[in-house]
Amino acid sequence: METAVCSSPGTRNWRPYRGAVRYPLQLRVTVLAEGQAYEALTESFSASGVLLRLRQPLREGQQIEFLVEIPAGTLEFSVTAAVHCSGRIVRSYWNEGQPYAAAVIDEYRFQ
DSSP, X not given: OOOOOOOOTTSTTOOOOOOSOOBXXXXXXXXXXXXXXXXXXXXXXXXXXXXXEESSOOOTTOEEEEEEEEOTTSTTOSSOEEEEEEEEEEEEEEETTEEEEEEEEEEEXXX
């Protein structure tokens, strides 16, 4: 279980509180944003958000949709699950020349 540190932003030990457990899942997805398709790889997934590694950057505030297939045997699923997610980019950054985007999942449904 994750631990939250409740100190204030800007202090040495501050970390943002994470309300959901993150799973390190690397799954290929196509992200739709403003009528464009972007290839991405998930870095981590939770019930409330996803971290995406992209080929092209997305900007904060963009609305997105994507369909992710979670293979059988992953996260205790006995069958492959397809999940349609919609949300918005809340953080966008570059790391070692690679664009990343963190998104909040506002809505999801199993297909």
